[in-house]
Amino acid sequence: MGKPIVAIVGRPNVGKSTLFNTLAGERISIVKDTPGVTRDRIYADVSWLDYNFTLIDTGGIEPDSRDVILSQMREQAQIAIDTADVIMFIVDVRQGLQDADAKVADMLRRSHKPVVLVVNKVDSFEKYMADVYEFYNLGIGEPYPVSAADKLGLGDMLDEVVKYFPESAKEEAEDDRPKVAIIGKPNVGKSSLINKLAQEDRVIVSNIAGTTRDAIDTVIKYNKQEYVFIDTAGIRRKSRITEDIERYSIIRAVAAVERADVVILVIDATEGVTEQDAKIAGIAHDRGKGIIIAVNKWDAIEKNNDTVKEHTQNIRDVLSFMPYAEILFISAKSGQRLHKIFEMIDIVIENNSMRVATGVLNEIVTEAVAMQQPPTDKGKRLKIYYVTQVSVKPPTFVVFVNDKNLMHFSYTRYLENRIRDTFGFRGTALKFITRERKEDK
Secondary structure, three states: OOOOEEEEEEOOOOOHHHHHHHHHHHHHHHOOOOOOOOOOOOEEEEEEOOEEEEEEEOOOOOOOOOOOHHHHHHHHHHHHHHHOOEEEEEEEOOOOOOHHHHHHHHHHHHHOOOEEEEEEOOOOHHHHHHHHHHHHHHOOOOEEEOEOOOOEOHHHHHHHHHOOOOOHHHHHOOOOOOEEEEEOOOOOOHHHHHHHHHHHHOOEEEEEEOOOOOOEEEEEEEOOEEEEEEEOOOOOOOOOOHHHHHHHHHHHHHHHHHHOOEEEEEEEOOOOOOHHHHHHHHHHHHOOOEEEEEEEOHHHOOOOOOHHHHHHHHHHHHOOOOOOOEEEEOEOOOOEOOHHHHHHHHHHHHHHOOOOOHHHHHHHHHHHHHHOOOOEEOOEEOOEEEEEEEEOOOOEEEEEEOOHHHOOHHHHHHHHHHHHHHHOOOOEOOEEEEEEOOOOO
16 A cells, blocks of 8 residues: 655745755655665655655746747646645745646646645745735635745645545555556666566456556456556656656656555666666665566677676666665566566565564574674674564564664674575565663663
């Protein structure tokens, strides 16, 4: 079950990024920067009261001139609108109601998605309320006055946003079929892969509308097991708008990853792994999903004895933050090794849901500590009392220690590697939480 998705939409310079950073900034700043993943994130996980949701900053609808206002505005904003459960439409009280605001409002009205109208830069309610009322003329409901910079009015705005979160998420939880998101840059063969899988097995069950995302999910049956494939290829864009292609392929990926159990990152073998692949992969890694890297168009590569080794090493170097990911060299065109995808999905799902008994886990950790002493600082040595697994998807471990400041990242990685040596956990991230416990006297 994925978290609801909220998109921030509006013209440039109305304060969208300020609002995004105000709502999400604290969370972003405490998340460890993953190598290869951009710091300038356009999505973040946000909490309000008992609700958790994913917030997307669409970066501005920029009609450069009247000629492109409809085409480019629709192209860029439509993806965020299609992806979101709720849309926050931001306008600027100081600029007043603009023609472009009305055009955006028309587009949002046609989407039939819930829209919360947010009037930003209202740093004095007494001074600006008369101007706020002007935005009723957009015809999309009550305007909520806020000041993103001064953190005013945000509570009422968020109360309104969470009212629209879909109930269908509860129903979706009952569907225990494996959900597989196909993500990657445009034109790497995501749709071709799904089409080939469906055609190869000739037992495609149905195309069903995605529960809350308006994406098309493809149900494919293999060895009597149904798999739900979530395709992010969806909307085509002009190739010249390169920055927007990057931004919006990431938005599509966020939505798909939220719903998935396993994520297949498709890479173009002829291009090799890129920084954008790392950004997209980082979304799945941050959320602890099972990950398979499918290197597509492998039939187009000239090969020698070292080709697989060289490509694998290059992927491991660029995606160094997820060394656990499984790698598969395929061709969606010829069908090469596609049957292995289902086998790998099953393995990764099993590992993402694996539980390890506390007794066995502590035997491994005790042995690891004996082989490599924990770090010391100013004469004080880290003591590990015990480790226990507290959840799955991803497998999450709590390590009880005498002083969590002594638990260096490198030692956590060492313990993770020892646990992986014993239990495998292929294709899934492991999460470690360090807790302090006073030594028993």
